[in-house]
Amino acid sequence: MAKVNLRKVVKKYGALQVVHGIDLEIDDNEFVVLVGPSGCGKSTTLRMIAGLEAISDGEISIGERVVNDLPPRNRNISMVFQNYALYPHMTVRENLGFSLKIAKRPQEEIDRAVEAAAQILSLSEYMDRKPGALSGGQRQRVAMGRAIVRHPDVFLFDEPLSNLDAKLRTQMRTEIKKLHQKVKSTIVYVTHDQVEAMTLADRIVIMRDGHIEQVGTPLEVFETPANTFVATFIGSPPMNLLAGRVADGEIAIEGGPQIAVPDPFSGKVVNGQEVILGFRSDNLMPAGHAMPMEGGFTEFDMKVDLSEPLGTETLLFGSLAGKEVQAKMLNPRPVSDGEELRFQLDLTRCHLFDANSQQSLR
Amino acid sequence: MSRFRPPPWFVLLLPAIIILSAVVLIPLLLSLYSSFTPYRLTRPETLYKWIGTYNYEKAIESAHFWAAFGRTILLLTIALNLEMLMGLGLALLVNKVTYGQRTLRTVMMFPMMFSPILVGFQFKFIFNDNVGLVNNALQSLGLSNVAIPWLVDGQLAFFSILVAEMWSSTSVFAILILAGLFAVPRDPIEAAKVDGCTPWQSFRHITLPYIMPFIYIALAIRSLDVARAYDIVQIMTNGGPARRTELLWTLIGRTGYVDAKMGYANAMGYISIFLAIFFTIYFFRKLNAARSELGMAG
């Protein structure tokens, strides 16, 4: 149980800098998810916390202890790897007990800890098999069990679910969440899957190109994305973004409708400013198939190019100002391709970004 | 028209089987036959005189033969183990290098370019007691003021041969084990580090089991090739002095070609073939065990 602090942490490979001085404070027992596209430096950051990569500059501390140069074994951490990294020549039992055996704990203690972990993860019937004889999900559980056994200060997860099929992934996600509740420990979790991030995290850290773009609770990052990158990365389908210019309290979408500047942004724009209007498909709905709009909204016509019925709702693909735009239809009825519908855009839930900095204008 | 059509695997193996029979099996049968005759190179007619197991009995009763036999096993055991350890060390050292590794690997294989016979001459001169490199160096550095008889003293001669043999063959181990190290996945090693292993512990518990198959492959290959040491020993000491470094191969070579007693030499040769076969099968077994340990059998 410990805090993890990253201060101005830099990672360079020769001349190539992959992590650009990030700052991050992770609280005791907090479940933090690092998320971002591949190559954003999230795994590197995790591996620096683990001590598997040396840091080039800055400082990392676990608990109150600076661990910059400490080897992994002295950091009291556990890690679950993407490929599980089970020891192929050891049985499940040996895999689970390995770290305790290395620490020269008495055998009974090892047995007890291993049994306990096996209980938690329902591994008891596979204890004498070797990893080669286990299924993907079972291996995943062994990998997690191995991490639990040590009672570490911090759990590190490096994309642990990416090798599982969709169904198993959902199931394991729940188990990890439960696990966190049971073992109450600091967890740093890396994934490129924003759904995983949203469902698991206490706080999400969104990274791009070695920088932290935004840190916040899942709802914060969803509802108030700091910039267009976060806006498109979090949430599915991604936020619609349309470029426009502010003119007299309205945003003129080039070759599209004029849309009033949404309330939260009204004092924050000046005439002639290049902006980007962002809204999620949940907030653009055909009239008659929409949620009741409480605040201001605007209406315009749009041709539907393609529709994807999902059952309770239908995803509609149209285009505005030459850009593809996604909308949702509640209580769906069949829509034929090319049909023109009247859409309502909920202005209270719109986002506005500066076109130059891409930062939110909120 | 029911013509026999051999299965495809047989057709594919046929060239190998034919060439090995022609070059190894037939000559071997010939020498097996001659081991039951008093065959003498200089008197071809002796090839047709059957004397049963006389040569074998003579070999089995010969103290010199068993001394050479024991010494050969001793040399093999020590050499193979030391070469394995040194090769392992070398591979680990090279594996850690990140820049210029390709060159280092080539350098590491340098001794493999040396024909064993050349290695023999080379170390014969290096260990020469009077003008040899080693004694010269020791004397020039003031570490010794006597001419150490490297190739004469029983233990030293054995040691010198061992050094030459190791110099020429450690590379084979190193390159095979290095290949093994390349094949070790990174994850389990990192997992071990995180699990609290010291570098030695992660080597001992993770890396080593992974490269064990490679080590056995190297041992098997080398045990197949050990007779190559014949050239080295023959040039360096030829079994002498006073039979102190006599190995099976030098004994057989001298009996067969210098004394011309081919029948007797072949009988001893057959006994030594069993030795080679034993070593080989032993390492193959170990190899398979190490593989199934990692779940790689089949």
Add this chain to the structure above:
Amino acid sequence: MNENLQYRIRARLLKVLHFVTLFIAMAIICVPGLWVVLNSFRPTVEIMAKPPVWVPGDLNLDNYRAMFGAVGEGGVPVLQYFTNSLIISVTSTLIAILVGMAGGYAFARFRFKGKASIFIGLMLTRAVPGVSLSLPLFIVMAKTGLIDTHMGLILVYVALNVPFTIWLIDGFFRQVPVELAEAAEIDGCTRWQAFWKVEFPVARAGVASAGIFAFLTSWNEYALASQLTRSTFSKTMPVGLRDFTSEFTINWGGMCALAVLMIIPALILTFLVQKHLIAGLTFGGVKG
């Protein structure tokens, strides 16, 4: 911070230690070899001098000049030996690889009775010591007129190398999924094309490493070559080394010069194949 400093210092020290150990190891590997190279440029008096001459005072090409010189001036038909060695090693390596590829493919792709025993049996043919083989082999070769020909030695070296080649290549073909060839066949290849165009390229590294081992074995082999060659027509370089030994003397300087000539092509080849070599051994080795 103190703890960190301690570990940082330890890491530095380990790095230095690694460098020093590596340097010493490489020195041990190189010195005896480079000593040969150095000696090839020195006159025998200086090599054999007592007290030793540590700083070479007289480096020259005399040994090389003599080696390439005419008969009677210490000349050795070294170009002829070189050509022989090259023809024999290259041809035998190529054939060994072809035969080994067929055999390896058979072991990797087909199931048949007694597979394991056949495999071990093939391997064991290599365990036969050259000494026990050389005379009967000589007799067989003499009876078939293969003595003192390139062909004779090529056959012997093919046999010597086939077991190991089969082993490595077998391991390699196992790495190539069966589906690959099947996919190629569905794409319109014949069985043969599927092999050459799909499976072979994937296994190329294995072939390369088997090749380099086979080449080095043939290039350096002495015991059998000395028995099966007679004249300059077929003598290989290791046998040629013996030209520098006569009843009473060893021309060590000259021997070193020839040795250098032997080492260089092998070294170049190894360097070129280096990358494949490691990959080849890696995959060839583990599974199988």
Add this chain to the structure above:
Amino acid sequence: MGNQRLKSLLCATALVAVAGNAAAGEFDGVTLQAKLIGGQQYEALYARIGEWEEKTGAKVDVISKKNHFELDKEFKSDLAAGTLGWCVGSNHSSFASQYPSLYTDLTPFLTADFIAEYVPSNIAASKIGDALVMLPRAQFDVSALYYLKSVYEDDDNKAAYKAKTGRDLAPPDTWDEYKEQAIFFTDAPNFYGTQYAGKDEAIVGRFYELVIAEGGQLFNDDWSPAFNSDAGKRALKWFVDLYEAGAVPPGTTSYLWDDLGQGFASGTIALNLDWPGWAGFFNGEDSSKAAGNVGVKVQPAGTAGVRTGWSGHHGFSVTESCDNKEAAASLVAWLTNEDSQKLESSAGPLPTRTAVWGHVVSSAEGDAYRTEVLKAFQAAASHAFPAPQTPYWIEATNLIYPELQAAILGDKSIDDALSDASEAVDEMMQENGVY
């Protein structure tokens, strides 16, 4: 039968001319295959093969050129495989008796006069029984004593030696004196009194000549071993004492001739019993540090008053299976005739023809060193005797030398070593049906 005899008679008469001076076009279209000893010092002579080819119209095809040990191995393989299509082979008196069936008797192809031109003892050593199986070339080997002059001219040495023994310091004339001086000169590890070849046939040869010098014999007349005698023990003790006293380099038991030659040439060995072939090398500025400092003397004598003199010579032989023995014999005669021997001995080796000896001695006039060498070796040659002429000589040496080494290195006592060796040789001779 009569026809056969007539034919050889005809050949013999034809060869009267051939022997010295081959007749033109005599062997047109004949190709002879030859296996010759290779090595720098033997090569010069082979240039004369071309001349013979021109004269006779025959062609010589050298199918193998190796050093003698390799050649020996090859001959044995040939006998085994029956690959005996070749005609002319290099031979050596110490090896010749191993292959009694390989080479033909040359007597029918040569005139008695021609044979008489060779040194008689060399001809005797070239025979197996009555068959003349080889003609000696100008490569006669017997050892004489090489020594460093400076060691004997050194005043400190002289005084110290006098004080120690009461005798004047001079190159030794007996083996006991030799041993004494060798121990006296030694200053290990930089300077040794002497050295000896310590393995293979070489040490047995040395032992053999010392046994003779001590008044003993290596073999009895029936070829049973005779060296386990007082003479044999004294002979072996000479080796053992030198080694124990550290008067020889400690590696001496692994030395062969090249090590000895290099050792003496390095100027760190005072006394060295060695072959004539080295004379030039030892005194060559390029090859030897002892150059200008080399003295040569007839080899010392043993307690029986007999000088050592184990000798051997190279020669050429004609195979029994040769299709064209006349041509082959002509070639062999050509390669060992007066001109050939003059050519070959001009580079240093000793001739085996009486006339050439005279020629060599007279041509060395004015060259003090060369004259000293020749005088010493002429004296040495007069005490020469060949290696025991049994086909089992080499095999016997392989049984004897490890025992000699064992005694020298202290693994066994002299008595044990000799009795073990004797027993092994006895068993080997019986097994081979010698007696």
